[in-house]
Amino acid sequence: MGRTLPSATQLMHQEEAALARFRRALRRGDQLIFDDLFTAAQKHISAAAYAAHALPFETFLMAMLLEEHKQVMRLQKIVEALEEMHA
Amino acid sequence: MPEFSGWLLDLFEDPREGLVLYFIDEAGPRWRLRRPFPVTFYALGEDAQLRTLWQHLSDRPGEITLSRARRMDVFKRDAVTALGITVENPYQARQVFQQTAARFPNLEYADADLHISLRFAAETGAFPLAYCRVAADQDGQLQEIEVLEGAWTLKTLPIPLRTMSLSPDVPPHHARPHRLMVEIEGETYQFDLHTWRALLVNLRALIQRYDPDLLLTDWGDTWLLPRLLQQSEAHHIPLGLNREPGRGVSWREERTYFSYGRIVYRGQQIHLFGRCHIDRQNAVLWNDYALEGTIEVSRVTALPLQTAARVSPGTGISSIEMLTALREGILVPWQKQQAEMLKPAADLFAADQGGLVYQPKIGVHKNVAEIDFVSLYPAIMVHFNISPETILPDPNADNLVPALGLAIDTSQDGLIPKALRPLLEKRIEMKKHLASTPAWDPYRKNFKSRSSALKWLLVTCFGYLGYKNARFGRIEAHQAVTAYGREALLSAKEAAEDFGFEVIQLYVDGLWVRHPDKTQPADIEPLLLEIQARTGLPISLDGIYRWVVFVGSRQNKKRPVANRYFGVFQDGSIKVRGIDARRRDSTPFVAQAQMHLLELLARAEEPEAALPEAIAFLQNRLRALRSGSVKLPDLLVRQQLGRKMEAYRTPSPAARAVLQLNTVGKELHPGQRVPFLYTLGKPGVFAWDLPHKPNPRAVDVARYQRLLLRAAGIVLESWGLDERKLTERVLSDASQLCLPVPPKKHPVQHRRNIPGVIDPAMDRALKGQSQ
């Protein structure tokens, strides 16, 4: 039995493609950040597939947010450590 | 009245005697017995049509008996009324069925096209190569047969098969063979393939003297036997390849088919009667499990040895299911009619998915335990009772499949679980035995081959459940299996995290976990028990890696790929997936070098310590490559041909190699592998099976160097030596290794002599291709 629906990876490519005009109009530097967001979301592609949401972009946004927050937490720890050093 | 114990070697239909059976008597003799064996198939449909059919067949008394029967239809979950058509002689059954189906195309049919050995096994319990006690009368009529070793017996008596092997001196598609080597009972004979009369007379004498049970050939299906038969006829010297007098050999056509997303080519086949013929080059998975595994397949599928050697694992599984159905009195549909249930589109999102697969973190991970579910999908089918007839479209039932809105009826065992349980249990027993016996155990090799044969059947049974033409397949059952699989893997992940492990990777039926303090097998045991308790499925520790490396994809090495890794277990053994060392199209030169690098890393206390030796090794290999001391067969690439060859605008190297072969009249089929060398100039390849020999100087050394360094880079990258750095380091000894090849070694006029390069027909063919 072949699959009927596109895989989560294909879906992510579709969503990225759907935003191609938006991306094109961004400044070069912003384009790279835009790409980073999708790379980050890619890390959770299997969770997104398992979630099986009818509108997968919502799940992808959540995945991007998750990686963003992970980064914030990491930076926060560094800031705290630096503050302690200088306290 | 002969009475003996022995093995059922072969059985087939006979136009006069019904069923003919050949036995190996353990006391030495071979027996030909026979018995009447009426065969019944069923017609189902509207009463009026069935009545017409009844009238149509009722004037053949003594040949055909008709009856009204109630039989179980597994998809309807109920008994249905059918017209039973019993054909007195099994030899005629096929013809009677085909005529009936052509004349009454609107009826449905069941039990119509089953192999005679499945019917015999269902009726008597005796399957091919079963050890049994046999009684017959003076006329050679089989009276009684009692199986002494069941298909699920672990330690079986060795079968005293008399095997004669026949091989040409060289692969016939590669070069013209001159001699035929014959080996039997430790004696080897050589015959000249140019003096046919002498060869035929001598071969006939050998066959008569030894009376082999099994002819084990190389290219017997596709080359040797067709030639032997042709010459035997031309010289009027019958060979006696068959034991059964008066029967010709049975030919089956070549074919190409899709299996598990892979394209498979199987050459024409030649089957014998009363004796078996297996062509090692055309047998399924022979390199993997050899004769012992093939015997295992024959026993558990109840297909005769010659057939078992040549069918895909999917057909094997299908036979096991059909045999189970026959035994249970369940109709085996001729054409599956069952369609998918009508379901809300919203359910498709969760249902239309495969196994759960993480994206691993690229790089080295230390002290990682790999835990695998044992035969996960078959275990799920057995444990959760998944079968086409046990799936109920009831979203409100108790026993719901996770996220699918379907329920499973557990009130009685389903057909598929019934068929699979003994297979699964036998495989688990064998694995246990293998894990607990020392290397010198006499059963070890035998168990390994047989266990591998069972593994292939089990691996296939899941895909077969979703195959559109599978008699007992059903989409919903297929979906339920993956749904339970994803849940099992997630439960395992949760258990591991509850126990303080970090989850490194998940892949369909296995997980890779790490804990700073739990680095010995005994530390993992409680986790295994917990996962088993939570999922109800058997799970085992594959091993603990000293280190394991997940590598990126071939196209983009920063992109993680789930199943591309290599690592070293604590006992020093190496596990490799998805890289050159494991790929079947890799050149041996590259694959072996990559494997050797892995061994160097594995041997060292810390892998870093092995790097100088690794570089020296690579320099050594490159020197060998440049000086021409690498044997040409070690440089062969073996790419498999896809379905459409002519579709490419720029033909791939493999396609160019095929074009070369076409110009000398050799045809290849999708699914076959084409071995070739990379060569200098155009077309850049030399097909190995061309009639002339390649010019060793034409080898594209620079290309092989790139392939070697790329493969080495994949292994060494995690220790700071990627392909680029490696190239610098390895080639730093520039005086010896400067590339490309200095022109004076390849003078222009030589190019003309490079085979396969300037051939005008080739050139035209290629030009036509690119336009």
Added chain:
Amino acid sequence: MDQRIITFPMPTAGKISLVVAPRAVLDRLTSMLAALALRGRVLVVDGGNCFDGYALARALRGQTHEVEAALRQVWLSRAFTCYQMVAMLAELPVDGTPVIVLDMLSTFLDENVNFSKRLRLLESSLNLLRRISQGAPVAIWARARTSSVTAEDQQLLAPLLETARDVWELQAPETPVHQLPLF
């Protein structure tokens, strides 16, 4: 396909509508499906493994907040062989629910089944659809091959053309001329 020109009307009960078009028509069919789903239950028979639930969800999102509920109105069954196609159509409820058949002919192109058998199975399928269409809207999409149309393709298409009352034949977007529907 030029989206400005081509919109075909919603199917109505009492007749079979047929679209003969390449795969690109799937977007339009998905919009039609979304519109039907917003009205009530609709049955989809997929003969070409081509139903895209995500595209349908996107189409619905533009028109309703209750995407999930609307998706629950669409009932789907997929056929992978021509035998399954007939069996499936025979099991469809005949209660006025609209039926959309996607890529009707794909399973009938299977060379493993002999041609006369396939033609007969196709006739049976069309008889079943005719019966359903008496009380329910039925729309069929027959996928037009973009290259190498065989005599067999034509022979399989003929009974469809005969059965349908409304027929649209659409061409691939690559062909610049004659983009208008023939009828």
